[in-house]
Amino acid sequence: MKVYKAHILFTKERNRFEVLENSYVAVDGNGRVTGVSTDLTSLVADASERRKPGFEDTEIIDFGDRLLIPAMNDMHVHAAQYRNQGIAMDMELLPWLQNYTFPEETKYADTGYAERMYRRFVHDMWRVGTMRNCTFATIHTESTRVLMHLFQEAGMGSLVGKVGMNRNCTEKLSESVEQMVQGYESLITEFNNPDGLVRPIITPRFIPSCTPEMLRACGELAAKYHLHVQSHLSENKEEIALVQKLEPESTCYGDAYDRYGLFGQTPTVMAHCVFTEKEELELMKRRSVMVAHCPTSNLNVTTGIAPIRLFLDEGLPVGLGSDISGGHSLNIFQIMVYAIQMSKLHYQRNHARAFLTLSEAFWMATKSAGSFFGQVGSFEPGYEFDALVIDDHDLNHDNYSLLERLERFIYLGDDRQIAHRFCRGKEIPEPKQ
Numbered sequence: 001m002k003v004y005k006a007h008i009l010f011t012k013e014r015n016r017f018e019v020l021e022n023s024y025v026a027v028d029g030n031g032r033v034t035g036v037s038t039d040l041t042s043l044v045a046d047a048s049e050r051r052k053p054g055f056e057d058t059e060i061i062d063f064g065d066r067l068l069i070p071a072m073n074d075m076h077v078h079a080a081q082y083r084n085q086g087i088a089m090d091m092e093l094l095p096w097l098q099n100y101t102f103p104e105e106t107k108y109a110d111t112g113y114a115e116r117m118y119r120r121f122v123h124d125m126w127r128v129g130t131m132r133n134c135t136f137a138t139i140h141t142e143s144t145r146v147l148m149h150l151f152q153e154a155g156m157g158s159l160v161g162k163v164g165m166n167r168n169c170t171e172k173l174s175e176s177v178e179q180m181v182q183g184y185e186s187l188i189t190e191f192n193n194p195d196g197l198v199r200p201i202i203t204p205r206f207i208p209s210c211t212p213e214m215l216r217a218c219g220e221l222a223a224k225y226h227l228h229v230q231s232h233l234s235e236n237k238e239e240i241a242l243v244q245k246l247e248p249e250s251t252c253y254g255d256a257y258d259r260y261g262l263f264g265q266t267p268t269v270m271a272h273c274v275f276t277e278k279e280e281l282e283l284m285k286r287r288s289v290m291v292a293h294c295p296t297s298n299l300n301v302t303t304g305i306a307p308i309r310l311f312l313d314e315g316l317p318v319g320l321g322s323d324i325s326g327g328h329s330l331n332i333f334q335i336m337v338y339a340i341q342m343s344k345l346h347y348q349r350n351h352a353r354a355f356l357t358l359s360e361a362f363w364m365a366t367k368s369a370g371s372f373f374g375q376v377g378s379f380e381p382g383y384e385f386d387a388l389v390i391d392d393h394d395l396n397h398d399n400y401s402l403l404e405r406l407e408r409f410i411y412l413g414d415d416r417q418i419a420h421r422f423c424r425g426k427e428i429p430e431p432k433q
Protein backbone atom coordinates (compact mmCIF):
# COMPACT_ATOMS: atom_id res chain seq x y z
CA MET A 1 0.00 0.00 0.00
CA LYS A 2 1.09 3.55 -0.69
CA VAL A 3 0.12 6.63 1.28
CA TYR A 4 0.49 10.08 -0.27
CA LYS A 5 0.74 13.14 1.94
CA ALA A 6 -0.13 16.63 0.68
CA HIS A 7 -2.88 19.23 0.86
CA ILE A 8 -5.76 17.25 -0.66
CA LEU A 9 -8.62 18.87 -2.57
CA PHE A 10 -11.43 17.17 -4.48
CA THR A 11 -15.18 17.43 -5.09
CA LYS A 12 -17.27 14.63 -3.63
CA GLU A 13 -20.31 16.77 -4.31
CA ARG A 14 -20.68 19.34 -7.01
CA ASN A 15 -21.35 22.38 -4.88
CA ARG A 16 -18.39 22.19 -2.50
CA PHE A 17 -14.74 21.22 -2.27
CA GLU A 18 -13.36 18.78 0.26
CA VAL A 19 -10.22 20.48 1.58
CA LEU A 20 -7.85 18.44 3.77
CA GLU A 21 -4.75 20.27 4.92
CA ASN A 22 -1.58 18.18 5.42
CA SER A 23 -3.51 14.96 4.91
CA TYR A 24 -3.13 11.46 3.58
CA VAL A 25 -4.66 9.34 0.87
CA ALA A 26 -4.06 5.57 0.95
CA VAL A 27 -3.91 3.60 -2.29
CA ASP A 28 -3.89 -0.21 -2.52
CA GLY A 29 -1.93 -2.45 -4.89
CA ASN A 30 -4.74 -2.32 -7.45
CA GLY A 31 -4.47 1.45 -7.69
CA ARG A 32 -7.66 2.12 -5.73
CA VAL A 33 -8.10 4.58 -2.88
CA THR A 34 -8.75 2.86 0.46
CA GLY A 35 -9.15 6.02 2.49
CA VAL A 36 -8.43 9.71 2.84
CA SER A 37 -7.84 11.38 6.19
CA THR A 38 -6.03 14.02 8.17
CA ASP A 39 -4.97 11.26 10.58
CA LEU A 40 -2.39 8.77 9.32
CA THR A 41 -2.80 6.23 12.11
CA SER A 42 -6.52 5.76 11.68
CA LEU A 43 -6.18 5.69 7.90
CA VAL A 44 -3.57 2.97 7.87
CA ALA A 45 -5.29 0.98 10.62
CA ASP A 46 -8.58 1.15 8.69
CA ALA A 47 -6.99 0.07 5.47
CA SER A 48 -4.93 -2.74 6.97
CA GLU A 49 -7.98 -4.13 8.68
CA ARG A 50 -9.64 -4.49 5.30
CA ARG A 51 -6.65 -5.66 3.31
CA LYS A 52 -3.15 -6.93 3.77
CA PRO A 53 -0.31 -6.06 3.81
CA GLY A 54 -0.51 -3.89 6.88
CA PHE A 55 1.26 -0.89 8.28
CA GLU A 56 4.81 -2.29 8.01
CA ASP A 57 4.46 -2.55 4.19
CA THR A 58 3.10 0.93 3.80
CA GLU A 59 5.21 3.38 1.87
CA ILE A 60 4.61 7.03 2.69
CA ILE A 61 5.34 9.56 -0.03
CA ASP A 62 5.39 13.11 1.25
CA PHE A 63 4.62 15.88 -1.24
CA GLY A 64 5.06 18.57 1.42
CA ASP A 65 3.31 21.86 0.75
CA ARG A 66 1.95 20.79 -2.64
CA LEU A 67 -1.67 20.28 -3.66
CA LEU A 68 -3.00 16.82 -4.53
CA ILE A 69 -6.08 16.80 -6.77
CA PRO A 70 -7.84 14.30 -9.05
CA ALA A 71 -6.46 14.16 -12.62
CA MET A 72 -8.40 15.64 -15.52
CA ASN A 73 -10.72 13.80 -17.93
CA ASP A 74 -11.29 15.07 -21.49
CA MET A 75 -14.67 13.85 -22.68
CA HIS A 76 -14.43 15.00 -26.30
CA VAL A 77 -11.32 15.46 -28.40
CA HIS A 78 -10.21 14.69 -31.96
CA ALA A 79 -6.68 13.29 -31.84
CA ALA A 80 -6.44 13.43 -35.63
CA GLN A 81 -7.05 17.18 -35.65
CA TYR A 82 -4.10 17.93 -33.42
CA ARG A 83 -2.13 19.56 -36.24
CA ASN A 84 -5.04 21.98 -36.79
CA GLN A 85 -5.08 23.20 -33.19
CA GLY A 86 -5.22 26.99 -33.17
CA ILE A 87 -5.71 27.50 -36.92
CA ALA A 88 -8.71 28.03 -39.21
CA MET A 89 -10.81 29.71 -36.56
CA ASP A 90 -12.64 32.03 -38.97
CA MET A 91 -15.26 29.57 -40.19
CA GLU A 92 -18.51 28.07 -39.05
CA LEU A 93 -18.99 24.36 -38.51
CA LEU A 94 -19.93 22.85 -41.86
CA PRO A 95 -17.50 24.78 -44.15
CA TRP A 96 -14.78 24.31 -41.51
CA LEU A 97 -15.25 20.53 -41.66
CA GLN A 98 -15.08 20.46 -45.48
CA ASN A 99 -12.12 22.81 -45.84
CA TYR A 100 -9.86 21.99 -42.91
CA THR A 101 -10.91 18.97 -40.92
CA PHE A 102 -11.58 16.41 -43.62
CA PRO A 103 -8.38 17.17 -45.63
CA GLU A 104 -6.29 16.75 -42.45
CA GLU A 105 -7.97 13.49 -41.46
CA THR A 106 -7.31 12.09 -44.95
CA LYS A 107 -3.57 12.13 -44.14
CA TYR A 108 -4.10 9.43 -41.50
CA ALA A 109 -4.23 6.76 -44.22
CA ASP A 110 -0.45 6.97 -43.69
CA THR A 111 0.42 5.27 -40.38
CA GLY A 112 3.82 7.01 -40.35
CA TYR A 113 2.16 10.43 -40.37
CA ALA A 114 -0.35 9.18 -37.79
CA GLU A 115 2.37 7.99 -35.44
CA ARG A 116 4.25 11.30 -35.64
CA MET A 117 1.12 13.33 -34.86
CA TYR A 118 -0.34 10.93 -32.30
CA ARG A 119 2.91 10.79 -30.32
CA ARG A 120 2.75 14.55 -29.92
CA PHE A 121 -0.94 14.34 -28.99
CA VAL A 122 -0.43 11.69 -26.29
CA HIS A 123 2.57 13.57 -24.93
CA ASP A 124 0.61 16.80 -24.64
CA MET A 125 -2.37 15.07 -23.01
CA TRP A 126 0.11 13.91 -20.37
CA ARG A 127 1.63 17.38 -20.13
CA VAL A 128 -1.70 19.05 -19.28
CA GLY A 129 -2.60 16.41 -16.68
CA THR A 130 -5.42 14.65 -18.54
CA MET A 131 -5.19 10.99 -17.61
CA ARG A 132 -8.41 9.75 -19.29
CA ASN A 133 -10.13 10.79 -22.45
CA CYS A 134 -12.68 9.91 -25.09
CA THR A 135 -11.10 10.57 -28.44
CA PHE A 136 -12.00 10.44 -32.11
CA ALA A 137 -9.30 9.04 -34.40
CA THR A 138 -10.21 8.69 -38.11
CA ILE A 139 -11.80 6.01 -40.31
CA HIS A 140 -8.36 4.36 -40.66
CA THR A 141 -8.14 1.17 -38.61
CA GLU A 142 -4.34 0.87 -38.61
CA SER A 143 -3.70 4.48 -37.53
CA THR A 144 -6.35 4.07 -34.85
CA ARG A 145 -4.44 1.02 -33.63
CA VAL A 146 -1.26 3.14 -33.50
CA LEU A 147 -2.99 5.67 -31.25
CA MET A 148 -4.30 2.92 -28.96
CA HIS A 149 -0.82 1.42 -28.63
CA LEU A 150 0.62 4.84 -27.79
CA PHE A 151 -1.89 5.33 -24.97
CA GLN A 152 -1.17 1.81 -23.71
CA GLU A 153 2.57 2.47 -23.81
CA ALA A 154 2.03 5.70 -21.86
CA GLY A 155 -0.16 4.00 -19.21
CA MET A 156 -2.97 6.51 -19.66
CA GLY A 157 -6.68 5.78 -20.10
CA SER A 158 -8.41 6.36 -23.41
CA LEU A 159 -11.57 5.27 -25.16
CA VAL A 160 -10.50 5.55 -28.78
CA GLY A 161 -12.98 5.80 -31.64
CA LYS A 162 -12.34 4.61 -35.14
CA VAL A 163 -14.66 7.05 -36.90
CA GLY A 164 -17.63 5.69 -38.87
CA MET A 165 -18.54 7.79 -41.91
CA ASN A 166 -19.81 7.02 -45.40
CA ARG A 167 -21.83 9.98 -46.66
CA ASN A 168 -21.48 13.73 -47.12
CA CYS A 169 -17.71 13.40 -47.16
CA THR A 170 -14.91 12.88 -49.66
CA GLU A 171 -14.37 9.40 -51.02
CA LYS A 172 -11.05 9.13 -49.21
CA LEU A 173 -12.82 9.52 -45.86
CA SER A 174 -15.57 7.08 -46.67
CA GLU A 175 -15.63 3.40 -45.85
CA SER A 176 -18.16 0.69 -46.62
CA VAL A 177 -20.23 -0.65 -43.74
CA GLU A 178 -18.46 -4.03 -44.08
CA GLN A 179 -15.01 -2.42 -43.89
CA MET A 180 -16.08 -0.40 -40.87
CA VAL A 181 -17.35 -3.50 -39.05
CA GLN A 182 -14.24 -5.53 -39.93
CA GLY A 183 -11.95 -2.73 -38.80
CA TYR A 184 -13.78 -2.42 -35.48
CA GLU A 185 -13.73 -6.17 -34.93
CA SER A 186 -9.99 -6.32 -35.42
CA LEU A 187 -9.50 -3.54 -32.83
CA ILE A 188 -12.01 -5.18 -30.48
CA THR A 189 -10.14 -8.51 -30.71
CA GLU A 190 -6.94 -6.79 -29.65
CA PHE A 191 -8.22 -4.27 -27.09
CA ASN A 192 -11.59 -5.24 -25.66
CA ASN A 193 -10.44 -6.17 -22.16
CA PRO A 194 -13.16 -4.80 -19.86
CA ASP A 195 -10.46 -3.79 -17.33
CA GLY A 196 -8.16 -2.29 -19.94
CA LEU A 197 -7.30 1.40 -19.69
CA VAL A 198 -7.44 1.66 -23.49
CA ARG A 199 -10.56 0.39 -25.25
CA PRO A 200 -12.45 1.00 -28.48
CA ILE A 201 -15.53 3.22 -28.35
CA ILE A 202 -18.18 3.11 -31.09
CA THR A 203 -17.94 6.42 -32.95
CA PRO A 204 -20.34 7.32 -35.73
CA ARG A 205 -19.03 10.79 -36.63
CA PHE A 206 -22.53 12.29 -36.54
CA ILE A 207 -25.83 11.54 -38.25
CA PRO A 208 -25.07 13.58 -41.43
CA SER A 209 -21.91 11.48 -42.02
CA CYS A 210 -23.50 8.05 -41.69
CA THR A 211 -26.10 6.18 -43.76
CA PRO A 212 -28.86 4.33 -41.88
CA GLU A 213 -27.00 1.06 -42.63
CA MET A 214 -23.83 2.37 -41.02
CA LEU A 215 -25.71 3.69 -37.98
CA ARG A 216 -27.45 0.34 -37.58
CA ALA A 217 -24.12 -1.51 -37.79
CA CYS A 218 -22.63 0.85 -35.16
CA GLY A 219 -25.54 0.16 -32.80
CA GLU A 220 -25.14 -3.58 -33.32
CA LEU A 221 -21.40 -3.45 -32.58
CA ALA A 222 -22.01 -1.49 -29.38
CA ALA A 223 -24.63 -4.01 -28.19
CA LYS A 224 -22.68 -7.12 -29.21
CA TYR A 225 -19.40 -6.11 -27.56
CA HIS A 226 -20.78 -3.92 -24.74
CA LEU A 227 -18.89 -0.90 -25.96
CA HIS A 228 -19.40 2.74 -25.07
CA VAL A 229 -20.66 5.17 -27.73
CA GLN A 230 -19.61 8.75 -28.53
CA SER A 231 -20.75 11.26 -31.11
CA HIS A 232 -21.93 14.85 -31.67
CA LEU A 233 -25.38 16.20 -30.86
CA SER A 234 -27.32 19.41 -31.53
CA GLU A 235 -24.27 21.60 -32.05
CA ASN A 236 -25.54 23.89 -34.78
CA LYS A 237 -28.96 24.80 -36.19
CA GLU A 238 -28.01 24.02 -39.80
CA GLU A 239 -26.81 20.61 -38.69
CA ILE A 240 -30.05 19.94 -36.77
CA ALA A 241 -32.11 20.84 -39.87
CA LEU A 242 -29.95 18.51 -41.97
CA VAL A 243 -30.49 15.63 -39.53
CA GLN A 244 -34.25 16.19 -39.71
CA LYS A 245 -34.05 15.97 -43.51
CA LEU A 246 -31.88 12.84 -43.48
CA GLU A 247 -33.86 11.05 -40.78
CA PRO A 248 -37.39 12.37 -41.39
CA GLU A 249 -39.03 9.95 -38.97
CA SER A 250 -36.92 11.06 -36.03
CA THR A 251 -38.65 13.32 -33.51
CA CYS A 252 -35.41 15.05 -32.49
CA TYR A 253 -31.67 14.71 -33.20
CA GLY A 254 -31.19 12.47 -30.17
CA ASP A 255 -34.03 10.24 -31.34
CA ALA A 256 -32.20 9.76 -34.66
CA TYR A 257 -29.36 8.07 -32.70
CA ASP A 258 -31.77 6.28 -30.39
CA ARG A 259 -33.45 4.48 -33.26
CA TYR A 260 -30.15 2.77 -34.03
CA GLY A 261 -29.26 1.83 -30.44
CA LEU A 262 -26.75 4.66 -30.11
CA PHE A 263 -28.26 6.75 -27.34
CA GLY A 264 -27.64 5.26 -23.94
CA GLN A 265 -28.31 1.61 -24.69
CA THR A 266 -24.63 1.33 -23.68
CA PRO A 267 -22.86 4.21 -21.85
CA THR A 268 -22.97 7.15 -24.26
CA VAL A 269 -21.38 10.59 -24.35
CA MET A 270 -22.58 13.27 -26.75
CA ALA A 271 -20.57 16.40 -27.47
CA HIS A 272 -22.05 19.92 -27.43
CA CYS A 273 -25.87 19.71 -26.91
CA VAL A 274 -26.02 23.48 -27.44
CA PHE A 275 -29.61 23.34 -28.68
CA THR A 276 -30.83 20.36 -26.66
CA GLU A 277 -34.24 20.96 -25.14
CA LYS A 278 -37.54 19.36 -24.17
CA GLU A 279 -37.89 15.94 -25.80
CA GLU A 280 -34.17 15.43 -26.40
CA LEU A 281 -33.43 16.43 -22.83
CA GLU A 282 -36.02 13.99 -21.48
CA LEU A 283 -34.62 11.19 -23.63
CA MET A 284 -31.08 11.92 -22.42
CA LYS A 285 -32.27 11.85 -18.82
CA ARG A 286 -34.03 8.54 -19.32
CA ARG A 287 -30.96 7.01 -20.92
CA SER A 288 -28.32 8.74 -18.73
CA VAL A 289 -26.54 10.10 -21.80
CA MET A 290 -23.57 12.21 -20.74
CA VAL A 291 -23.06 15.70 -22.16
CA ALA A 292 -19.49 16.60 -23.15
CA HIS A 293 -19.51 20.38 -22.76
CA CYS A 294 -16.91 22.03 -25.02
CA PRO A 295 -17.10 25.78 -24.35
CA THR A 296 -14.01 26.83 -26.35
CA SER A 297 -15.24 24.96 -29.38
CA ASN A 298 -18.73 26.45 -29.05
CA LEU A 299 -17.12 29.91 -29.03
CA ASN A 300 -14.65 29.32 -31.87
CA VAL A 301 -17.08 27.62 -34.21
CA THR A 302 -19.77 30.16 -33.16
CA THR A 303 -22.43 27.63 -32.30
CA GLY A 304 -23.91 29.03 -29.10
CA ILE A 305 -24.05 28.66 -25.34
CA ALA A 306 -25.06 25.23 -24.05
CA PRO A 307 -27.52 25.39 -21.11
CA ILE A 308 -25.25 23.55 -18.69
CA ARG A 309 -26.94 24.83 -15.52
CA LEU A 310 -30.23 23.44 -16.83
CA PHE A 311 -28.59 20.06 -17.54
CA LEU A 312 -27.14 19.93 -14.01
CA ASP A 313 -30.46 20.92 -12.44
CA GLU A 314 -32.16 18.18 -14.46
CA GLY A 315 -29.62 15.64 -13.21
CA LEU A 316 -27.92 14.95 -16.55
CA PRO A 317 -24.31 13.76 -16.29
CA VAL A 318 -21.99 16.45 -17.71
CA GLY A 319 -18.24 16.34 -18.39
CA LEU A 320 -15.90 18.80 -20.10
CA GLY A 321 -14.17 18.41 -23.45
CA SER A 322 -11.36 20.25 -25.21
CA ASP A 323 -12.76 19.37 -28.66
CA ILE A 324 -9.45 19.96 -30.41
CA SER A 325 -9.47 21.43 -33.02
CA GLY A 326 -12.83 23.19 -32.79
CA GLY A 327 -11.49 24.07 -29.36
CA HIS A 328 -7.99 25.53 -29.19
CA SER A 329 -6.82 24.50 -25.72
CA LEU A 330 -6.06 20.96 -24.62
CA ASN A 331 -5.85 22.07 -20.99
CA ILE A 332 -9.00 21.07 -19.09
CA PHE A 333 -8.26 23.63 -16.34
CA GLN A 334 -8.63 26.31 -19.00
CA ILE A 335 -11.83 24.63 -20.21
CA MET A 336 -13.21 24.94 -16.65
CA VAL A 337 -12.59 28.69 -16.76
CA TYR A 338 -14.29 29.03 -20.16
CA ALA A 339 -17.24 26.93 -18.94
CA ILE A 340 -17.72 29.31 -16.02
CA GLN A 341 -17.34 32.40 -18.20
CA MET A 342 -19.75 31.07 -20.85
CA SER A 343 -22.32 30.35 -18.17
CA LYS A 344 -21.95 33.96 -16.96
CA LEU A 345 -22.78 35.16 -20.47
CA HIS A 346 -25.83 32.91 -20.40
CA TYR A 347 -26.77 34.32 -17.01
CA GLN A 348 -26.46 37.90 -18.25
CA ARG A 349 -29.13 37.16 -20.83
CA ASN A 350 -31.33 35.19 -18.49
CA HIS A 351 -31.18 35.50 -14.71
CA ALA A 352 -33.49 32.53 -14.20
CA ARG A 353 -30.56 30.18 -13.70
CA ALA A 354 -27.37 30.88 -11.76
CA PHE A 355 -23.95 30.72 -13.41
CA LEU A 356 -21.57 27.85 -12.77
CA THR A 357 -19.20 27.97 -9.82
CA LEU A 358 -15.63 26.75 -9.55
CA SER A 359 -16.56 23.64 -7.58
CA GLU A 360 -19.17 22.74 -10.19
CA ALA A 361 -16.71 23.12 -13.05
CA PHE A 362 -14.10 21.10 -11.13
CA TRP A 363 -16.65 18.40 -10.33
CA MET A 364 -17.71 18.17 -13.99
CA ALA A 365 -14.08 17.71 -15.07
CA THR A 366 -13.30 15.11 -12.39
CA LYS A 367 -15.99 13.07 -10.63
CA SER A 368 -18.81 13.62 -13.10
CA ALA A 369 -16.72 12.98 -16.24
CA GLY A 370 -14.82 10.19 -14.49
CA SER A 371 -18.03 8.19 -13.96
CA PHE A 372 -17.88 7.35 -17.68
CA PHE A 373 -14.73 5.28 -17.00
CA GLY A 374 -15.92 3.58 -13.79
CA GLN A 375 -14.99 4.96 -10.37
CA VAL A 376 -12.66 7.76 -11.44
CA GLY A 377 -12.32 11.43 -10.49
CA SER A 378 -12.56 11.44 -6.69
CA PHE A 379 -10.51 10.32 -3.69
CA GLU A 380 -13.38 8.50 -1.98
CA PRO A 381 -12.66 4.86 -1.03
CA GLY A 382 -12.98 2.54 -4.03
CA TYR A 383 -12.02 5.19 -6.59
CA GLU A 384 -9.09 4.59 -8.90
CA PHE A 385 -6.22 6.85 -7.93
CA ASP A 386 -5.93 9.25 -10.88
CA ALA A 387 -4.19 12.28 -9.46
CA LEU A 388 -2.04 15.34 -10.04
CA VAL A 389 0.46 16.93 -7.69
CA ILE A 390 0.49 20.70 -8.12
CA ASP A 391 3.58 22.67 -7.15
CA ASP A 392 2.22 26.21 -7.19
CA HIS A 393 4.95 27.99 -5.23
CA ASP A 394 5.61 30.34 -8.17
CA LEU A 395 1.98 31.53 -7.99
CA ASN A 396 2.07 32.29 -4.27
CA HIS A 397 3.33 35.70 -3.23
CA ASP A 398 1.13 35.99 -0.18
CA ASN A 399 -0.73 33.78 2.28
CA TYR A 400 -3.52 32.27 0.26
CA SER A 401 -5.91 29.64 1.59
CA LEU A 402 -5.67 26.17 0.03
CA LEU A 403 -8.84 26.76 -1.94
CA GLU A 404 -7.54 30.11 -3.19
CA ARG A 405 -4.32 28.39 -4.20
CA LEU A 406 -6.29 25.86 -6.26
CA GLU A 407 -8.38 28.63 -7.81
CA ARG A 408 -5.26 30.60 -8.74
CA PHE A 409 -3.71 27.51 -10.29
CA ILE A 410 -6.87 26.88 -12.35
CA TYR A 411 -7.13 30.49 -13.52
CA LEU A 412 -3.45 31.45 -13.77
CA GLY A 413 -1.49 28.22 -13.95
CA ASP A 414 -0.53 25.79 -16.68
CA ASP A 415 1.34 22.50 -17.05
CA ARG A 416 4.49 23.99 -15.49
CA GLN A 417 2.92 23.61 -12.05
CA ILE A 418 2.03 19.92 -12.56
CA ALA A 419 4.80 18.06 -10.73
CA HIS A 420 3.48 14.45 -10.79
CA ARG A 421 0.73 12.59 -12.64
CA PHE A 422 -0.91 9.31 -11.61
CA CYS A 423 -3.29 7.05 -13.49
CA ARG A 424 -4.87 4.04 -11.75
CA GLY A 425 -2.34 4.25 -8.94
CA LYS A 426 0.78 4.38 -11.11
CA GLU A 427 2.96 7.43 -11.60
CA ILE A 428 3.00 8.20 -15.33
CA PRO A 429 6.39 9.30 -16.67
CA GLU A 430 6.73 11.65 -19.64
CA PRO A 431 5.84 9.71 -22.83
CA LYS A 432 8.41 9.59 -25.61
CA GLN A 433 7.71 12.04 -28.43
Ligand SMILES: [Zn+2]
Nearest residue numbers: 078232271323
Ligand atom coordinates in the same frame (compact mmCIF):
# COMPACT_ATOMS: atom_id res chain seq x y z
ZN1 LIG B 1 -16.06 17.01 -32.13
